[in-house]
Amino acid sequence: MDHSVTFTGENINATVTVPTNTLLADAALQAGIDIGQPCGGQGRCGRCAVQVTEGEVRRRSTLRLSPSDVEAGYALACQTVVESDAHIYVPPQEKIERRLTTDRVVAEVTVPADYDYDSVQTVKRLSLQLAPPSMDDQTDDWARLQTAFRLQHGMERVRCSVGLLRKMSDVLRAGDWQTTAIVETNRLSDNPTSRLIDLLPGRGDDYAPIWGVAIDIGTTTVSLWLVDLVTGKVRAQAAEYNGQIARGEDVISRIIYASKNGGGDEMRQRVLDTINNLLETACKRVKLDEGRVTPDQIVKATIAGNSTMTHLLLGIPAASIRLSPFVTAVNHPPLVTGREIGLNVHPEAVVDCLPGVASYVGADITAGALSSGLDDAEDVTLFIDIGTNGETVLGNRDWMVTCACSAGPAFEGAGVMNGMRATQGAIEEIWINTDTLEPTWRVIGGGKPKGICGSGLISLLSEAFITGVVDKGGNVKLEAPSPRVRKGAHGGEYVVAWGQETESGEDIVLTRVDIDNLLRAKAAIYAGFTVLADQVGVPLEGVSKLLVGGSFGKYINVEKAVQIGLLPDLEWSRFEFLGNTSVKGAYLALLEPRARERITAIAKRMTYIELSADNSFYEAFTSALFLPHTDLHKFPSVVEALRK
Amino acid sequence: MPIEIPKDKWPGSVRAITIGATSADGGTRAKSITVGGQTALPYMHFEAPMPNKPVVAVEIKSRKPEDWSTLLMNAWGDAMTSPAAWAKKAEEVGADLIVLALTLADSPSEAVAAVKSVLAASGLPLIVWGPGQAEKDNELLVAVSEATKGERIVLGICEDKNYRTIVATAMANGHLVQARTPMDVNLSKQLNILISDMGMPKERILMDPTTGALGYGIEYGYSVMERLRLASLQGDAMTQFPMLVTPGLEAWKTKEAKVGEGVPEAWGDWNARSINWEILTAMALVESGADIVVLRHPESVKRVKDAIGELVMA
Numbered sequence: 001m002d003h004s005v006t007f008t009g010e011n012i013n014a015t016v017t018v019p020t021n022t023l024l025a026d027a028a029l030q031a032g033i034d035i036g037q038p039c040g041g042q043g044r045c046g047r048c049a050v051q052v053t054e055g056e057v058r059r060r061s062t063l064r065l066s067p068s069d070v071e072a073g074y075a076l077a078c079q080t081v082v083e084s085d086a087h088i089y090v091p092p093q094e095k096i097e098r099r100l101t102t103d104r105v106v107a108e109v110t111v112p113a114d115y116d117y118d119s120v121q122t123v124k125r126l127s128l129q130l131a132p133p134s135m136d137d138q139t140d141d142w143a144r145l146q147t148a149f150r151l152q153h154g155m156e157r158v159r160c161s162v163g164l165l166r167k168m169s170d171v172l173r174a175g176d177w178q179t180t181a182i183v184e185t186n187r188l189s190d191n192p193t194s195r196l197i198d199l200l201p202g203r204g205d206d207y208a209p210i211w212g213v214a215i216d217i218g219t220t221t222v223s224l225w226l227v228d229l230v231t232g233k234v235r236a237q238a239a240e241y242n243g244q245i246a247r248g249e250d251v252i253s254r255i256i257y258a259s260k261n262g263g264g265d266e267m268r269q270r271v272l273d274t275i276n277n278l279l280e281t282a283c284k285r286v287k288l289d290e291g292r293v294t295p296d297q298i299v300k301a302t303i304a305g306n307s308t309m310t311h312l313l314l315g316i317p318a319a320s321i322r323l324s325p326f327v328t329a330v331n332h333p334p335l336v337t338g339r340e341i342g343l344n345v346h347p348e349a350v351v352d353c354l355p356g357v358a359s360y361v362g363a364d365i366t367a368g369a370l371s372s373g374l375d376d377a378e379d380v381t382l383f384i385d386i387g388t389n390g391e392t393v394l395g396n397r398d399w400m401v402t403c404a405c406s407a408g409p410a411f412e413g414a415g416v417m418n419g420m421r422a423t424q425g426a427i428e429e430i431w432i433n434t435d436t437l438e439p440t441w442r443v444i445g446g447g448k449p450k451g452i453c454g455s456g457l458i459s460l461l462s463e464a465f466i467t468g469v470v471d472k473g474g475n476v477k478l479e480a481p482s483p484r485v486r487k488g489a490h491g492g493e494y495v496v497a498w499g500q501e502t503e504s505g506e507d508i509v510l511t512r513v514d515i516d517n518l519l520r521a522k523a524a525i526y527a528g529f530t531v532l533a534d535q536v537g538v539p540l541e542g543v544s545k546l547l548v549g550g551s552f553g554k555y556i557n558v559e560k561a562v563q564i565g566l567l568p569d570l571e572w573s574r575f576e577f578l579g580n581t582s583v584k585g586a587y588l589a590l591l592e593p594r595a596r597e598r599i600t601a602i603a604k605r606m607t608y609i610e611l612s613a614d615n616s617f618y619e620a621f622t623s624a625l626f627l628p629h630t631d632l633h634k635f636p637s638v639v640e641a642l643r644k
Numbered sequence: 645m646p647i648e649i650p651k652d653k654w655p656g657s658v659r660a661i662t663i664g665a666t667s668a669d670g671g672t673r674a675k676s677i678t679v680g681g682q683t684a685l686p687y688m689h690f691e692a693p694m695p696n697k698p699v700v701a702v703e704i705k706s707r708k709p710e711d712w713s714t715l716l717m718n719a720w721g722d723a724m725t726s727p728a729a730w731a732k733k734a735e736e737v738g739a740d741l742i743v744l745a746l747t748l749a750d751s752p753s754e755a756v757a758a759v760k761s762v763l764a765a766s767g768l769p770l771i772v773w774g775p776g777q778a779e780k781d782n783e784l785l786v787a788v789s790e791a792t793k794g795e796r797i798v799l800g801i802c803e804d805k806n807y808r809t810i811v812a813t814a815m816a817n818g819h820l821v822q823a824r825t826p827m828d829v830n831l832s833k834q835l836n837i838l839i840s841d842m843g844m845p846k847e848r849i850l851m852d853p854t855t856g857a858l859g860y861g862i863e864y865g866y867s868v869m870e871r872l873r874l875a876s877l878q879g880d881a882m883t884q885f886p887m888l889v890t891p892g893l894e895a896w897k898t899k900e901a902k903v904g905e906g907v908p909e910a911w912g913d914w915n916a917r918s919i920n921w922e923i924l925t926a927m928a929l930v931e932s933g934a935d936i937v938v939l940r941h942p943e944s945v946k947r948v949k950d951a952i953g954e955l956v957m958a
């Protein structure tokens with residue numbers, strides 16, 4: 001029996017007649033519509049989802065679709081046959097990806113619902129009208145200003161630097177005794193004090209932005225958000241590799257370098273250069289109606305970094321972090337000014353380095369625990385930060401334990417031959433056709449690929465494994481029948497993109513060395529959270545939510561991360577991807593004192609578990625140094641995928 | 645009052661693996677050797693009988709080695725000049741198996757000739773090692789494997805970065821493989837999985853968990869072997885293979901065995917000390933569950949065999 005099938009969609013409108021039980025994908029092809037099938041039509045990737053708006057079909061597999069999507073008519077074109085006349089809607093690709101049960105995309109940043117600049121922001125812009133001096137009133141300018149603060153804003157004892165005193169008199173006169181002050185207030189303390197950050201002539205615009213910045217100093221990647229403190233909105237983001245990488249990939253080698261002659265100054269300068277460049281970049285990205293933002297207009301900064309990064313930034317010796325009994329110089333650094341630490345923000349800007357827990361669990365994790373909401377979770381939650389130091393937090397609102405392990409920078413695209421950060425030109429997802437071993441990829445921003453970012457590397461390694469390009473040990477099977485599998489300088493490699501397809505004209509490849517680095521990174525992270533969970537006696541199956549953070553992009557495919565054994569084999573619905581949780585935590589602390597206090601509370605509440613205390617971590621690490629794991633019973637869904 | 649000794653009953657067992665094929669099985673060996681098959685920890689005779697006793701292999705080389713101790717040179721004498729003569733003498737001193745180690749200087753045809761001469765000179769089952777460099781190993785072992793189809797030779801050494809070619813040729817020609825990993829239970833298990841994944845029958849895999857000599861890390865090797873054996877008895881299929889270790893190679897690397905002059909007098913007679921070092925290393929490993937120990941000195945072969953004899957009698 002023949003059926004008439006009509007396809008509609010953006011620039012699509014075609015009808016074909018096909019026999020009953022024809023695959024939708026074949027019917028589409030007959031209609032001249034190319035529905036992409038990156039995995040080779042095996043129902044593995046879900047990219048060929050379409051919506052059946054009328055008619056009867058039979059779905060052989062709905063693995064990638066949620067029950068509500070199936071209810072709404074969604075079906076995989078490569079796994080679905082027609083059984084009657086039908087109408088098929090072909091949705092745009094982005095819309096499909098958002099629906100797939102395996103894909104996790106970071107939510108856009110939103111200003112906290114209850115953010116109110118007037119009532120909570122510690123940095124304020126105040127207008128002051130001073131009485132001009134005369135022969136009858138010879139009060140000095142500073143006392144005159146203090147009086148205005150007291151009478152017009154109820155502020156006692158405002159402090160200021162000598163630098164401001166030097167320019168104060170000119171500013172007051174230039175504005176004809178009308179002035180605008182930027183003030184840091186500390187109303188929460190019993191003995192409120194305020195500090196003058198800047199003084200400007202005339203009356204300021206109440207609605208103009210006041211600039212703040214939230215900074216995450218990662219061992220590998222530094223990210224910052226430029227924020228308008230009045231509205232709370234993030235106006236620009238920027239990220240770059242940490243300039244200290246040139247002096248060591250991990251914190252230990254950085255500490256060693258910094259401990260040698262003058263190394264500490266160099267390390268401090270390197271990270272300052274990185275941040276200062278990012279400040280310039282972020283400022284340039286802000287579009288204003290008039291004028292432009294410059295870094296010296298930034299009057300407040302919150303910084304979340306691991307303990308080593310914070311020490312190196314502040315120029316505090318970090319050597320004791322590395323040596324037994326592994327203590328920091330300071331876990332809760334005091335407030336400082338931009339000038340004191342050499343940040344190219346306003347010299348008087350308040351700079352708040354967030355508190356950490358221990359040598360290897362720093363403010364990036366306390367900030368992450370805040371922004372992920374773990375510290376307020378009712379059920380037991382696992383928060384995994386897929387970064388160079390692979391920190392993990394397990395707990396809920398009543399208790400929190402944490403650990404860290406050295407994972408290396410592979411998932412941030414460093415230490416991998418064609419790795420890159422998750423920016424324009426990075427391949428962020430790859431599918432390999434099982435029969436031909438030909439890849440299909442998606443590039444951030446479209447266009448020719450320049451390299452592969454963390455999420456791309458996860459999906460590449462997983463696909464190479466599932467399609468048999470590499471074995472469970474990560475060895476490239478050179479006998480595989482494809483010109484893309486070849487012998488390179490360091491053993492077998494797989495060509496992801498040929499030179500003529502890439503931005504640089506060079507082949508983009510995955511080498512044996514890359515695979516080893518990725519395996520070590522994923523094994524360290526997996527071992528970290530499994531040992532942590534084991535030590536507190538919480539089985540991973542008992543964790544209700546798994547929150548995944550990491551500065552490797554906006555996207556992660558949970559199934560692929562499970563297939564390489566980076567994440568535990570649990571229902572996909574339990575996972576949430578949060579992106580860079582550290583910078584987000586810093587952002588929340590930048591806006592609200594309550595959030596800032598929560599971070600301090602988190603730092604005090606977290607129990608740190610030292611993984612090097614016994615050899616269970618090493619044992620877990622070597623058993624995880626395999627695809628997906630030496631103990632296959634832990635990964636039933638992967639066994640199933642391999643069987644297919 | 646009678647005392648009842650508690651007995652452990654294990655769910656798993658070690659696979660019994662046969663090396664060498666006699667004419668009845670399509671090979672030319674005078675006899676074959678079966679190792680493994682244990683259902684209890686080593687020498688716990690009251691729990692379960694030990695179906696196959698540990699055996700001693702003697703390591704010989706395709707060319708006279710230049711870096712071996714003069715003590716070994718003296719012991720083997722002229723036999724070292726040809727692999728056939730060496731193998732014959734090894735059989736005379738009591739070897740159960742021959743290990744023929746090929747060298748980097750061998751061409752594939754020379755390697756095949758050396759292996760064939762050993763097969764002709766001795767009826768013992770044979771283990772053949774490549775020289776230890778991935779590409780050369782593959783080149784020589786493929787040639788040897790094809791030229792000796794059906795002999796059930798053990799081809800070595802497979803490591804995690806280089807096993808595919810050796811396993812493929814062993815599968816195609818009816819041989820076995822030796823899987824070496826650096827003293828780690830998980831790594832050992834992983835290589836066994838990789839080799840099995842290629843379709844290699846599990847009756848044709850020997851584990852080599854690597855060891856250290858007495859005083860040079862033997863306790864680490866010992867405990868890894870002990871844990872591998874416990875895992876196999878507990879039912880972990882990917883650890884249920886007999887274990888081959890190389891105490892001869894390790895013991896003769898030590899300063900105590902290598903150096904005869906300028907050492908404290910209390911160290912005693914050089915020759916006796918060196919042999920004792922090899923024997924004590926080997927026996928510790930036998931007690932931790934080794935199924936095949938590869939030795940170098942003829943005197944060690946005799947005394948280790950005697951000691952094994954006493955252990956299995958006990």
